[in-house]
Amino acid sequence: MDKPMSDSHFKLMSFGYKFRDFFLPRMNVLKEAGIKPGFHVLDYGCGPGGYIIAAAELVGKSGKIYALDIHPLAIQRVQSITSKKQLTNVETICSDCKTGLPDKSIDVALLFDTLHGLSEPNEVLAELHRVLKPNGILSLSDHHLKEDEIRTKITDKGLFRLLRKGERVYNFSKVG
Numbered sequence: 751m752d753k754p755m756s757d758s759h760f761k762l763m764s765f766g767y768k769f770r771d772f773f774l775p776r777m778n779v780l781k782e783a784g785i786k787p788g789f790h791v792l793d794y795g796c797g798p799g800g801y802i803i804a805a806a807e808l809v810g811k812s813g814k815i816y817a818l819d820i821h822p823l824a825i826q827r828v829q830s831i832t833s834k835k836q837l838t839n840v841e842t843i844c845s846d847c848k849t850g851l852p853d854k855s856i857d858v859a860l861l862f863d864t865l866h867g868l869s870e871p872n873e874v875l876a877e878l879h880r881v882l883k884p885n886g887i888l889s890l891s892d893h894h895l896k897e898d899e900i901r902t903k904i905t906d907k908g909l910f911r912l913l914r915k916g917e918r919v920y921n922f923s924k925v926g
Contacts, residue, residue, distance in 0.1 A: 782916035783889035795864030866894035
């Protein structure tokens with residue numbers, strides 16, 4: 751399965767994301783995903799937690815954010831954010847694929863800038879399909895891939911169909 755990137759690469763990536771987030775606030779991206787108060791959201795491949803604060807704000811106290819990453823530094827960073835910001839609706843999961851979440855328990859799964867790096871994307875997509883509710887949305891953005899690559903990788907196994915393409919994200923609905 752996948753292996754975490756080196757600690758130094760993770761730290762460099764995290765530093766770069768600070769600039770990205772300053773010029774393009776994460777809330778603007780998340781609004782395209784259709785997250786509403788009370789939703790349960792899985793941020794799959796959460797990295798240093800750039801989306802955590804905005805997502806926690808969107809779901810509110812009645813919602814829940816699950817931040818999953820393979821890298822222990824990512825989990826530590828998210829835990830630090832949640833502690834500093836006193837976010838009680840965020841839970842971290844350190845895993846390379848399996849979420850440990852119940853079937854049909856997630857309203858929106860975020861797969862942002864992660865798909866290109868997965869060694870077994872179909873296993874991850876099957877897991878996301880399992881945890882998404884029947885009307886659940888897989889929201890995806892990956893600047894490393896072209897539009898046709900994204901559509902093909904997500905829809906070719908019949909688990910998801912394209913719902914809409916926004917300015918920054920593709921939203922796919924769960925099939926079946």
